[in-house]
Amino acid sequence: MYVIVVGCGRIGLHLTKALLAVGHEVTAIEKDPVRCHNVADELGSVALQGDGSSLDTLKEAGASRAELVIAVTDADAVNLAVCQMAKGMFNTTRTMALVKNPSHDALFRLLGVDRVINSTHLILSNIEEEVPSRALIHLLGLQRHSMDIVALSIPPDAAVVGKSVSELVMPPNSFITLVVKDEGPTLPHEDLVLHAGDDVVAVTVPDEEQALYETLTGVE
């Protein structure tokens, strides 16, 4: 597969190496001449110096035959422009962009970026996993539907302890999909009673996350 990576900071450089290592053809575009020179020293003719959001540079990189363009510069506006130019003017099959500001996530998707990687969100979910108590852990984002798969552990003092799944009043667009008990995982059938320490996996929308969290962990 032919992939164009725009932005050779730490993320772009590692990404380029990883893609090359699994046998993809890669062009890495970097604006800064010094940084680009360093990439060229390390990876050879893969590096192309230029502004990845400009049509001339994308043309030189052969954007029209690229199956994937990945924009990972440190500026959200540049990453959006790269994807929009690739898609709009070169019909690149798929575009992927890094966003720093979480509020740009939905905007980028609205404006046609196929896959949005939210660095803040990723770091946050890693931190959440490390924080022991009462965290709502983001497991996966279902991008196309703007939904999230989350997990949390039922605390001992939660109002839902001892209640069955059918007694729960769930927020809109939120569903429990799996309950993991000490004995093992089980589907959330109506009579299943929740106990302290059960791990619950649920699907929800970003706006209802807090409500879901309160439903499952709130004290009466």
Add this chain to the structure above:
Amino acid sequence: MQVLILGCGELVQHIAPALIGESYQVIILDEHQRCPDPTPRYPGAETVPSTGVLMEDLQRCDIDDVDAFLALSEDDNQNAMAAQIASHIFSVPKVICHVGNPSKYNAYKNMGLNVVSSTATVSENMLLYLKDLGCM
């Protein structure tokens, strides 16, 4: 009429006083806050430090109530993103985006943005002028 302008280059320095003269209410978003002393230069215009691409900044400027948004900074990518936020997220009735690089003009036009390019306009005028002078 309320107009929100992103940028503070020569274009803005020219257009802001003109709009103020026509009794528009003007707010200028300037990333570096390097507007040359906005108060005496543009009496009545408010200057806010912002890149124009942060939704919180735009909300603070009451973007929901503005009649027009002009993205006129010197950074094409920033202009395009700010203009698309203004039109797609905040539904500002009139949005105009400036791009310096004329090759991007069509790209953004195809995406439904109202685009102006000073470079393209000046080049066209130059060529017409040269033709008039018999140089071409």
